Amino acid sequence: MNYRGPLRVRIDEKPDPEILHPEDAIVRVTRACICGSDIHLYNGLVPDTRVGETFGHEFVGVVEEVGPEVQRLKVGDSVLVPFNIACGKCIFCKQGLYGNCHEANPQATAVGGIYGYSHTAGGYNGGQAEYVRVPYADVGPVVIPEGMDLDDAVLLTDVVPTGYQAAEMGGIQKGDTVVVFGAGPIGIMAARCAWLFGAGRVIVIDKLEYRLDFVRNYAPCEAYNYEELGDPVMFIKKTTDWMGADVCIDAVGADATGRAYHSITGRAMVQAGAATALRWAINGVKKGGVVSIVGVYGPTDNLVPIGNVLNKGITIRANQTSVKRLLPKLIDHVQKGILNPKAMITHRIPLEDVSDAYRMFSSKLDNCIKPVLIPPSAAM
Numbered sequence: 001m002n003y004r005g006p007l008r009v010r011i012d013e014k015p016d017p018e019i020l021h022p023e024d025a026i027v028r029v030t031r032a033c034i035c036g037s038d039i040h041l042y043n044g045l046v047p048d049t050r051v052g053e054t055f056g057h058e059f060v061g062v063v064e065e066v067g068p069e070v071q072r073l074k075v076g077d078s079v080l081v082p083f084n085i086a087c088g089k090c091i092f093c094k095q096g097l098y099g100n101c102h103e104a105n106p107q108a109t110a111v112g113g114i115y116g117y118s119h120t121a122g123g124y125n126g127g128q129a130e131y132v133r134v135p136y137a138d139v140g141p142v143v144i145p146e147g148m149d150l151d152d153a154v155l156l157t158d159v160v161p162t163g164y165q166a167a168e169m170g171g172i173q174k175g176d177t178v179v180v181f182g183a184g185p186i187g188i189m190a191a192r193c194a195w196l197f198g199a200g201r202v203i204v205i206d207k208l209e210y211r212l213d214f215v216r217n218y219a220p221c222e223a224y225n226y227e228e229l230g231d232p233v234m235f236i237k238k239t240t241d242w243m244g245a246d247v248c249i250d251a252v253g254a255d256a257t258g259r260a261y262h263s264i265t266g267r268a269m270v271q272a273g274a275a276t277a278l279r280w281a282i283n284g285v286k287k288g289g290v291v292s293i294v295g296v297y298g299p300t301d302n303l304v305p306i307g308n309v310l311n312k313g314i315t316i317r318a319n320q321t322s323v324k325r326l327l328p329k330l331i332d333h334v335q336k337g338i339l340n341p342k343a344m345i346t347h348r349i350p351l352e353d354v355s356d357a358y359r360m361f362s363s364k365l366d367n368c369i370k371p372v373l374i375p376p377s378a379a380m
């Protein structure tokens with residue numbers, strides 16, 4: 001695919017990627033998902049997203065070629081590739097902070113490298129393509145276990161670990177009330193995982209009825225439409241004996257709707273996106289509670305009620321997900337049937353139709369939860 005500017009992506013012939021470093025591999029893509037994070041790029045909210053870039057940080061494929069220093073991966077391996085590009089050796093990678101690698105994106109002080117996620121995240125091309133260059137090939141990619149469905153595998157590159165880490169960062173204690181903002185794939189998975197950490201009550205808030213219906217059954221949990229609730233913060237207070245939730249999770253990020261003022265100033269780049277869900281999370285959590293942010297925001301200004309964070313003594317935890325750290329446990333959860341990620345895939349779309357796929361997913365048409373793109377060389 002080829003990014004042509006905000007709200008415009010199309011399919012184009014591009015030169016095949018090449019090995020540029022001895023630790024690179026070239027992977028032939030067999031499945032690539034579109035993620036809510038791609039919608040921030042598509043809407044033009046991520047700085048330094050350049051015309052001509054290939055998006056796509058959620059992909060699986062077959063190793064076609066390896067550089068001379070690659071030892072672990074072999075040509076022909078079927079691999080799932082974490083969305084973070086990480087060196088595995090720097091001070092951050094050594095702590096398991098693979099989303100904050102210092103080598104893969106040396107120009108930046110914040111985020112590490114991410115496939116297909118603008119020059120802010122290192123300027124790497126992504127996997128919504130037939131072939132992709134995979135740097136540090138011995139670090140990130142994991143050979144897909146025998147018998148695992150590729151649709152499950154592709155969701156292990158981001159959605160499953162991100163939903164899980166959202167719940168993990170919430171520091172959920174037994175019996176806690178957890179409120180998740182956003183019923184996209186990430187919020188759905190966060191709600192499901194909240195139970196694994198001992199939540200006593202899980203509430204999801206969104207406005208798309210079809211997603212609320214899905215998460216009610218899938219997590220399972222309570223789910224409410226914020227357009228019907230009026231003020232979601234007041235609803236949370238009422239339903240928690242006026243205490244507030246123990247943990248609030250922001251699984252929405254910069255493209256939040258719900259408050260015209262935030263949306264207008266967010267989209268007009270006065271802020272780096274609209275922090276509506278984050279405001280609701282901060283104002284809806286109890287004093288001393290935890291707000292876990294996985295929703296992605298641009299790196300610059302947002303209208304965040306920081307005074308309330310201080311006065312309530314809230315702990316805020318946030319990060320890009322450290323996929324590699326979580327994979328061993330989450331592969332096991334999928335194999336044991338504790339998590340069933342592929343149930344979220346609602347649309348299988350040929351890669352050639354990428355531009356329709358973006359339009360559908362970004363506008364939430366046709367009851368779409370998660371679309372997967374299939375390149376011509378891979379079987380549907």
Ligand SMILES: NC(=O)c1ccc[n+]([C@@H]2O[C@H](COP(=O)([O-])OP(=O)(O)OC[C@H]3O[C@@H](n4cnc5c(N)ncnc54)[C@H](O)[C@@H]3O)[C@@H](O)[C@H]2O)c1
Binds near residue numbers: 181252258
């Ligand atoms: N931290 C990470 O590593 C990481 C990884 C993957 C995705 N993400 C981020 O997670 C977020 C969710 O991703 P997704 O794929 O589920 O996206 P998505 O676009 O499918 O879902 C977002 C959902 O939020 C809902 N929403 C909008 N405004 C809301 C509001 N004010 N309150 C409640 N719900 C609201 C939308 O209706 C939609 O259903 C995105 O910001 C994405 O960038 C972060």
Ligand SMILES: [Zn+2]
Binds near residue numbers: 083
């Ligand atoms: Zn993603």
Ligand SMILES: [Zn+2]
Binds near residue numbers: 087088100102104
């Ligand atoms: Zn590193």
